[in-house]
């Protein structure tokens with residue numbers, strides 16, 4: 275047992291027994307709701323147990339940076355008991371998974387989460403039942419002591435030395451990822467411009483691709499490379515990987531291990547994201563998701579909090595692909611949110627549940643009837659078919675799945691009763707200047 279492991283093992287954790295005890299409070303009502311839903315679904319030929327199984331198997335990764343309180347361009351209002359480093363972040367991720375049992379993997383952001391001792395990090399995560407999901411590189415910020423600045427770009431920078439530094443950083447992320455069992459690298463760059471004429475669009479994309487080819491060459495054969503497009507921010511006039519079309523082009527240019535990642539907040543307003551998802555599935559280049567929700571831009575609000583119907587429609591496409599066994603369809607699911615006014619643990623648990631909800635609801639769609647409506651041009655029946663699935667309350671399926679996996683029927687309420695945050699406030703005295711979330 276390493277030093278950190280020893281210290282952390284004395285820390286407060288939510289135990290399985292505590293959860294089981296708390297579950298007793300809600301078991302009776304859950305059984306009532308579940309039986310009713312089972313009967314209702316049976317009328318349309320759906321077997322509830324199969325849906326519970328689906329929900330039990332569904333996994334969505336959590337971002338290490340999501341367990342800290344985020345901020346805006348104006349301020350950050352830290353919460354109490356915030357994680358102060360990678361181990362405390364993992365501790366919070368473990369608490370989340372203990373309660374919901376559908377978030378068994380954590381995505382690290384480097385250098386924010388760079389460990390001093392990799393073996394210690396591995397054993398710490400393993401002892402808490404956590405695995406590592408995709409590695410995230412960071413060339414959108416300058417790090418202390420770094421030779422070149424990313425102020426005017428990174429992988430697409432006009433200067434080769436800057437590009438080289440950004441390439442090396444991504445390769446370093448892959449090397450670390452190999453040691454911790456990750457199997458993917460997610461690349462998002464803030465590269466772009468704020469003024470007309472500031473960059474040469476074509477050269478910037480050429481430079482980006484040249485850099486990405488070098489990174490791609492370091493991707494192991496059993497890994498995938500995810501490219502995240504984003505239309506705006508921090509560059510507001512143009513970005514290099516601005517949309518799914520450019521992303522698709524880049525992924526195709528790079529090769530079969532490169533895929534497109536869809537972050538729900540990275541599109542032009544009102545864009546039809548479910549259609550983008552369908553296109554990427556059809557072109558066999560859908561790599562995965564960063565789930566969050568948005569009212570205006572990359573708001574990073576909680577998944578399903580603003581447009582739950584959109585989330586459902588995205589899953590409608592995903593489940594259609596799953597049921598049809600479409601080739602190269604194996605999306606990686608991850609949350610990517612920033613929590614400014616909530617307890618991040620509560621937000622992440624709620625969001626994870628919303629993702630599973632959309633997945634289960636999409637399985638309720640009567641696909642034969644939908645197809646018939648589409649054939650006949652019966653738009654009302656097509657929409658009604660989708661709406662029937664979307665308006666069915668599957669909460670009792672989600673709760674039963676959690677309970678059968680050892681988690682909480684009511685995660686937020688059990689979390690609050692456990693006093694976890696107050697315990698962490700004692701264990702983790704506030705530090706000036708920590709940036710546990712996205713600032």
Ligand code: RM4
Nearest residue numbers: 410462502537564610712
């Ligand atoms: C970006 C993008 C990336 C995330 C950073 C923190 O907007 O969504 O996925 O790594 O934020």
Ligand code: MN
Nearest residue numbers: 502537564610
């Ligand atoms: Mn993202």
Ligand code: MN
Nearest residue numbers: 537539540572
């Ligand atoms: Mn984002």
